[in-house]
Amino acid sequence: QVQLVESGGGLVQAGGSLRLSCAASGRTFSSVAMGWFRQAPGKEREFVGGINRSGSTTYYADSVKGRFTISRDNAKNMVYLQMNSLKPEDTAVYYCAASTKFFGVITTAAGYDYWGQGTQVTVSS
Numbered sequence: 001q002v003q004l005v006e007s008g009g010g011l012v013q014a015g016g017s018l019r020l021s022c023a024a025s026g027r028t029f030s031s032v033a034m035g036w037f038r039q040a041p042g043k044e045r046e047f048v049g050g051i052n053r054s055g056s057t058t059y060y061a062d063s064v065k066g067r068f069t070i071s072r073d074n075a076k077n078m079v080y081l082q083m084n085s086l087k088p089e090d091t092a093v094y095y096c097a098a099s100t101k102f103f104g105v106i107t108t109a110a111g112y113d114y115w116g117q118g119t120q121v122t123v124s125s
Helices: none
Strands: 003-007 009-013 018-025 033-039 046-051 056-059 070-071 078-083 092-099 119-124
Touching: 003 092, 009 070, 018 033, 018 046, 018 092, 033 070, 033 078, 046 070, 056 070, 078 092
Parallel strands: 009 119
Antiparallel strands: 003 018, 018 078, 033 046, 033 092, 046 056, 070 078, 092 119
């Protein structure tokens, strides 16, 4: 079992920045790959970015590449999503997810077996 709690969402103007945090508990954190997804109203949940177990490899959706950065601190059981140059189309509920099934970066929701409750990010124009 892995419990995930996101924080750091909020309202920001276009061009601004936010850092989301995800605290994990319940399992050795370095044994799980992590990812961030988002879901906007009326749309399906989409992959934002992922990071492997050690933190040595990351992968991003094209829509956020160059603007968002994922990192993790295995000593603190934390994963972060630094979001810069935010756009109104980044508005969504953001979820962190954990995978106990794979070693590398996972880009599909089906590859994750634990999810947080989500945190709202709203970017105003």
